[in-house]
Amino acid sequence: MEYLPDFKVVRPATVQQAVAAYAAHADARYIAGGTDLMVNVRRGIVAPQTLIDIGGVAEITAIDAQQNGGVRIGAGVTLNELAAHGLIAKEYPAIAEAARQVAAPTHRQVATVGGNLCLDTRCLYYNQSEWWRVSNNYCLKNKGEVCHVAPSGSRCFAAFSGDLAPALMVFDAEVEISGPNGVRSLPLSEMYNDDGAAHLKLEKGEMLTAVIIKSGDGWRSGYAKARVRGSIDFPLAGVAIALKRQGDRLSDIRVAFTGTNSYPVMLRKTEGLLQGPFDVDALTALLPKQITPMPSTFYPPGYRRKVAANLTRALARRLFEES
Amino acid sequence: MSKSMLRLNLNGQNGEYAVADNMLLIDFLREVAHLTGTKMGCDGGECGACTVLIDGRPQLSCLTLAASCAGRHVETVEGCAQGGRLSRLQRAFNEKLGSQCGYCTPGMIMAAEGLLRTNPHPTDSETQEALGGNICRCTGYVKIIESVRAAASGEPL
Numbered sequence: 001m002e003y004l005p006d007f008k009v010v011r012p013a014t015v016q017q018a019v020a021a022y023a024a025h026a027d028a029r030y031i032a033g034g035t036d037l038m039v040n041v042r043r044g045i046v047a048p049q050t051l052i053d054i055g056g057v058a059e060i061t062a063i064d065a066q067q068n069g070g071v072r073i074g075a076g077v078t079l080n081e082l083a084a085h086g087l088i089a090k091e092y093p094a095i096a097e098a099a100r101q102v103a104a105p106t107h108r109q110v111a112t113v114g115g116n117l118c119l120d121t122r123c124l125y126y127n128q129s130e131w132w133r134v135s136n137n138y139c140l141k142n143k144g145e146v147c148h149v150a151p152s153g154s155r156c157f158a159a160f161s162g163d164l165a166p167a168l169m170v171f172d173a174e175v176e177i178s179g180p181n182g183v184r185s186l187p188l189s190e191m192y193n194d195d196g197a198a199h200l201k202l203e204k205g206e207m208l209t210a211v212i213i214k215s216g217d218g219w220r221s222g223y224a225k226a227r228v229r230g231s232i233d234f235p236l237a238g239v240a241i242a243l244k245r246q247g248d249r250l251s252d253i254r255v256a257f258t259g260t261n262s263y264p265v266m267l268r269k270t271e272g273l274l275q276g277p278f279d280v281d282a283l284t285a286l287l288p289k290q291i292t293p294m295p296s297t298f299y300p301p302g303y304r305r306k307v308a309a310n311l312t313r314a315l316a317r318r319l320f321e322e323s
Numbered sequence: 324m325s326k327s328m329l330r331l332n333l334n335g336q337n338g339e340y341a342v343a344d345n346m347l348l349i350d351f352l353r354e355v356a357h358l359t360g361t362k363m364g365c366d367g368g369e370c371g372a373c374t375v376l377i378d379g380r381p382q383l384s385c386l387t388l389a390a391s392c393a394g395r396h397v398e399t400v401e402g403c404a405q406g407g408r409l410s411r412l413q414r415a416f417n418e419k420l421g422s423q424c425g426y427c428t429p430g431m432i433m434a435a436e437g438l439l440r441t442n443p444h445p446t447d448s449e450t451q452e453a454l455g456g457n458i459c460r461c462t463g464y465v466k467i468i469e470s471v472r473a474a475a476s477g478e479p480l
């Protein structure tokens with residue numbers, strides 16, 4: 001018998017009820033598919049007193065084509081639904097490929113877009129049982145004082161490891177957020193902090209209701225990830241690319257990473273790649289300063305840097321050649 | 324502790340149970356319904372031993388709260404045999420040595436059962452994909468894939 005901490009579950013039917021339920025209960029937490037949060041509850045990492053189960057909120061479960069060519073994806077859409085959606089598979093292959101590579105089909109059956117974007121950051125010293133962590137005096141991110149990854153520092157370097165964020169970011173995704181102070185939206189790339197212990201810029205009680213992507217027309221896109229086991233695993237490094245080709249040049253390119261830093265990184269300084277014939281080495285030369293894994297996985301950071309560059313090179317070449 | 328009445332259909336039988344909000348489906352199955360076929364093999368969603376069907380789809384009972392199954396059909400490995408006779412899939416696991424120590428077997432069978440219902444003649448790679456979340460420490464998986472292939476074939480077992 002698994003002794004979970006005592007908690008109460010509230011099951012709202014609308015976003016408004018969900019936000020109100022969060023405000024009405026002390027120490028509340030949203031739960032969607034539960035494939036990330038329940039693991040952390042079982043391991044004693046978090047112990048909220050109230051779970052606001054948003055699985056019954058129908059208004060966040062649709063995928064709708066927008067009039068201007070974009071798509072609005074409800075935060076409650078499951079990853080199996082997302083990967084199987086005709087428009088996503090056709091116009092946004094990077095998103096379908098990323099969704100299909102999350103965990104295993106049993107997880108994707110219930111795992112949601114919102115849960116994937118709000119996924120907790122991951123680290124070798126954190127995603128462990130209570131007895132494992134207590135034997136190690138915990139760590140900075142949870143109940144402890146020292147970061148075992150960078151003991152002389154004062155921050156947490158746990159890696160953001162959701163597969164969807166980079167694939168959505170290369171389509172200029174915006175997130176729609178509802179909270180106690182109403183509704184707001186912001187670019188997905190601005191929803192994250194570079195801090196493994198506080199990586200989300202959401203205010204207390206705010207929930208994601210949708211993500212809106214721009215038209216995929218004219219873009220060629222894809223997603224690639226390296227993981228320990230091919231059938232089921234978080235990314236050691238993952239990269240999404242969307243590009244537009246004109247003859248031997250790029251007319252536009254967007255590249256984003258996951259699994260390497262504490263937030264999903266939108267690669268900067270790509271403007272230079274548009275001058276002259278496409279040069280894949282100039283692209284990978286941008287990585288070392290921006291893609292900075294720390295020793296937070298069993299595989300060393302050097303491997304993750306190398307594999308991030310190799311995945312980028314292979315994916316960019318393939319997309320360019322196919323265009 | 325917050326409790327509520329849970330009505331669900333368990334292996335074809337409608338039932339009503341008082342269940343705490345914080346009870347996992349696997350604990351409900353094993354401790355309340357006394358169906359101990361479903362196994363717990365890890366501390367969080369990593370092994371698939373706890374796989375059951377919820378409304379016909381394979382899901383992890385160790386990450387699912389029992390109360391969230393209200394009004395649903397839950398099927399465990401105990402529901403496979405009919406009238407004392409093992410299902411064709413179960414017999415295939417037995418004949419083709421898809422089971423050794425047996426700990427992963429209930430989860431493997433439920434994940435495979437979910438696959439065969441929507442895709443009665445899967446390719447080996449479709450079977451591998453469907454069983455991707457199920458870990459086996461004994462068989463090396465080859466025998467498990469062979470068992471599913473045998474169950475899906477029309478051949479006598």
Ligand SMILES: Cc1cc2nc3c(=O)[nH]c(=O)nc-3n(C[C@H](O)[C@H](O)[C@H](O)COP(=O)(O)OP(=O)(O)OC[C@H]3O[C@@H](n4cnc5c(N)ncnc54)[C@H](O)[C@@H]3O)c2cc1C
Pocket residue numbers: 029030031032033034035036037038039054075076079101102103104107110111112113114115116117118119120161162163164206207208209232233234235367368369
């Ligand atoms: C074995 C295993 C392997 C995995 N492999 C991968 C992988 O390869 N790639 C990957 O990306 N993930 C992986 N995951 C993690 C997880 O399954 C997915 O990220 C999933 O998409 C999370 O979604 P969920 O709905 O289950 O989230 P939940 O567990 O319900 O929630 C996750 C977090 O998000 C918050 N949250 C959920 N919805 C909202 C919302 N609408 N607004 C605000 N906050 C919200 C919750 O409070 C919680 O903190 C794996 C998990 C396991 C157990």
Ligand code: SF4
Pocket residue numbers: 122123124125126139140141142146147148149150155156157158196197296
């Ligand atoms: S990076 Fe450091 S503080 Fe963060 S989870 Fe790992 S050990 Fe803990």
Ligand code: FES
Pocket residue numbers: 362363364365366367368369370371372373374383384385386
């Ligand atoms: S017990 Fe291991 S996945 Fe459920």
Ligand code: FES
Pocket residue numbers: 421422423424425426427428458459460461462
């Ligand atoms: S038969 Fe022993 S774990 Fe699979």
